[in-house]
Amino acid sequence: MADQVKLLDFWPSMFGMRVRVALALKCVPYEYVDEDLTNKSPLLLQMNPIHKKIPVLIHNGKPICESSIIVQYIDEFWKDKAPLFPTHPYDRAQARFWVDFIDKKLFDSGRKVWACKGEEQEEGKKEVIRILKQLEEVIGEKAYFGGECLGFVDIVLIGYYTWFYAYETIGNFSIESECPKIMSWVKRCLQNESVSKSLPDPKKVCDFVLQMKKKYGL
Amino acid sequence: MADQVKLLDFWPSMFGMRVRVALALKCVPYEYVDEDLTNKSPLLLQMNPIHKKIPVLIHNGKPICESSIIVQYIDEFWKDKAPLFPTHPYDRAQARFWVDFIDKKLFDSGRKVWACKGEEQEEGKKEVIRILKQLEEVIGEKAYFGGECLGFVDIVLIGYYTWFYAYETIGNFSIESECPKIMSWVKRCLQNESVSKSLPDPKKVCDFVLQMKKKYGL
Numbered sequence: 001m002a003d004q005v006k007l008l009d010f011w012p013s014m015f016g017m018r019v020r021v022a023l024a025l026k027c028v029p030y031e032y033v034d035e036d037l038t039n040k041s042p043l044l045l046q047m048n049p050i051h052k053k054i055p056v057l058i059h060n061g062k063p064i065c066e067s068s069i070i071v072q073y074i075d076e077f078w079k080d081k082a083p084l085f086p087t088h089p090y091d092r093a094q095a096r097f098w099v100d101f102i103d104k105k106l107f108d109s110g111r112k113v114w115a116c117k118g119e120e121q122e123e124g125k126k127e128v129i130r131i132l133k134q135l136e137e138v139i140g141e142k143a144y145f146g147g148e149c150l151g152f153v154d155i156v157l158i159g160y161y162t163w164f165y166a167y168e169t170i171g172n173f174s175i176e177s178e179c180p181k182i183m184s185w186v187k188r189c190l191q192n193e194s195v196s197k198s199l200p201d202p203k204k205v206c207d208f209v210l211q212m213k214k215k216y217g218l
Numbered sequence: 219m220a221d222q223v224k225l226l227d228f229w230p231s232m233f234g235m236r237v238r239v240a241l242a243l244k245c246v247p248y249e250y251v252d253e254d255l256t257n258k259s260p261l262l263l264q265m266n267p268i269h270k271k272i273p274v275l276i277h278n279g280k281p282i283c284e285s286s287i288i289v290q291y292i293d294e295f296w297k298d299k300a301p302l303f304p305t306h307p308y309d310r311a312q313a314r315f316w317v318d319f320i321d322k323k324l325f326d327s328g329r330k331v332w333a334c335k336g337e338e339q340e341e342g343k344k345e346v347i348r349i350l351k352q353l354e355e356v357i358g359e360k361a362y363f364g365g366e367c368l369g370f371v372d373i374v375l376i377g378y379y380t381w382f383y384a385y386e387t388i389g390n391f392s393i394e395s396e397c398p399k400i401m402s403w404v405k406r407c408l409q410n411e412s413v414s415k416s417l418p419d420p421k422k423v424c425d426f427v428l429q430m431k432k433k434y435g436l
Contacts, residue, residue, distance in 0.1 A: 050319065050352070059308075062308060064308070064311045064315075065315055066314075066315055066318055069311050069314045069315055069318065070311070072310075072311065072314065073307050073308070073310070073311040076307035076310060076311075077307040077308075089291050089294035089295040090277075090280060090282070090291070090295075092290075092291070092294060093282045093287050093288070093290065093291040093294075096284075096287045096290065097282075097283055097284055097287055100284055100287065101268065134268070
């Protein structure tokens with residue numbers, strides 16, 4: 001029997017995007033379910049009772065939660081196509097280190113840019129640039145973080161690109177002029193249809209963020 | 219040439235303990251370096267310039283940082299002895315999920331118990347118990363989180379046990395009476411010399427915590 005794969009997600013989520021890109025790279029067909037996060041479905045609450053968050057991958061009825069864990073699962077289960085990890089343990093540890101770095105830093109700093117004002121927003125802008133510059137050093141002269149092919153770090157980071165336009169519009173600054181290497185990397189990633197077809201339009205994300213700011217009085 | 223393995227650590231760190239237990243289970247000889255965290259060594263700053271934190275494993279001159287990433291590295295590099303991960307991708311994802319849960323929750327809740335007072339301390343005590351009860355459900359009727367053998371989740375959690383006595387003494391509550399299953403699990407883990415010889419005496423940890431409270435006026 002064919003695998004039954006369902007993804008509980010929310011379209012502007014950079015965490016959900018990781019899973020969408022990984023499934024696309026592995027050519028795994030799946031049912032996409034867009035959740036209303038203000039009124040979460042009983043299925044989401046049942047499948048992720050601990051965190052109650054998207055994304056959740058439901059594979060043959062069993063849930064896998066937490067986006068970077070889901071991406072590793074996808075790589076390990078569908079292991080014959082498009083490997084997302086290098087083979088040497090040291091390189092694998094390095095990939096995990098940078099994913100952990102992105103997870104610990106970028107969401108919170110980005111949030112300061114779009115949800116805060118004044119000093120806190122300025123701090124957020126500086127942090128976003130500092131984080132991206134650090135990542136530019138990691139990419140160095142390589143095409144992707146993973147080397148010649150898209151890998152774990154690329155997949156984890158690329159969803160953030162769809163939020164850059166919102167950060168720039170609301171924060172009134174330019175990521176492209178400060179971090180040209182990251183923007184070249186983004187363009188390289190977008191040449192891959194598994195990436196470009198899995199990501200929403202940054203302008204649509206920006207509209208969503210502006211609506212959210214209005215709705216919550218931020 | 220034999221592998222050169224050095225661990226930059228600090229003896230009361232539950233994060234360092236994970237690495238010590240993993241190296242012991244794999245029978246990897248290593249040089250232990252206890253860092254003075256108020257005056258970090260140039261080697262630590264050079265080897266972990268991003269976070270500047272212990273533990274750092276230096277393997278043949280190359281650094282691996284972040285404790286749960288180090289444990290995965292140890293498992294992947296020294297793969298022939300004492301595997302720390304189950305083989306099926308779903309079980310591997312579950313182990314990673316619970317490690318992530320422990321990392322996101324237990325340190326901060328424990329800190330509220332030993333470093334805070336009043337309402338915040340009470341909240342910390344409730345959280346610690348809630349987290350451990352949740353983990354008791356995960357362990358169920360198994361001997362270890364990993365099943366019949368010590369695995370990733372066991373190694374990540376066991377260091378916290380050395381802090382329980384400090385939490386109990388400072389918070390004036392009993393983890394043993396609230397979470398008997400966790401304490402049975404602790405006793406089972408301690409029967410393994412790779413665990414018991416890698417962990418400090420909980421009373422020594424408590425003395426250290428009391429000194430720290432005094433020093434920083436907490």
